[in-house]
Amino acid sequence: MMTQTIQLDFAYDFDRVLDRLSMDPIVSLSKENRIVQIPFGNSVILSLQAIGTTEMPVFKVEGIESETQLQWLKEIFHFDRSLEPIHQHFAETNLAEVFNEHVGTPIVRDFSLYATLMKSIIHQQLNLSFAHTLTTRFVHTFGHEVNGVWFYPTPEQIGQLQVEQLRELQFSTRKAEYVIGVSQAIASGELNLEKLALEDEATIMQTLIKYRGIGPWTAQSFLLFGLGKPDLFPLADIGLQNALKKLWNLSEKPKPEEIASHFPQWSPFLSYASLYLWRSIE
């Protein structure tokens, strides 16, 4: 098994990454050893360990079998683009303080596009704690485990389920229908997420929103956490509304139009504003 070393030339706080990943009960990691195990495809496990500092980030990678895998890993962990221009951009904005508190914090993508979609649908309108419970049950019941690392089930498997099988895990009837329906569309080849990912953002949004259970919030989550797009701010998100309410000392949650009025100033890096605001209330 090949071991590789990756060195970055910009500040990158891997311990923050581990903190965030540790909120996902499916992810296998050790904060102490600064290592995370990453499921790739159907059964490959890659491991990523930090052996440097935030200012001098160095990583040890194991399990890589091809250049394609290495490139994928770099994109997933945001190794392929510097965070410094983004922090510079926000230094003169009303989010400067928030950004100062999150120096070197990257957008880490989900480990598969299908996982992003399922997770987003499951998370709709639920508190994080219960959403994590449902996601864990979903993966533990229908996915598979290799050496302690969990792999999401395939769309083919989920597409064949009956609503009742997800009801047993305490999914609502409607949510079960969403999850199964979207999985069927993917399994049949009608919806090809990898191919869709190559299209422009407007096309991706329009395509996804046609499916029952995918609204603007879920489609934007797909762009942000699935594809790592830099300029998304899901206005419908209650967490972001609450984060801004707190930051601006408001008595009520700010209205979407009020939030959107700041977009010209924050763009083209709205996703980082979203991410850090979420973290500010976690």
Place this chain on the structure above:
DNA sequence: GGCCAGGTGATGG
């Protein structure tokens, strides 16, 4: 015990 949660689709004007 009531209100809220990292929304969405259906319904009715």
Place this chain on the structure above:
DNA sequence: CCATCACATGGC
């Protein structure tokens, strides 16, 4: 086209 409502159930 926009406002309102049901959905399900845990967390606090």
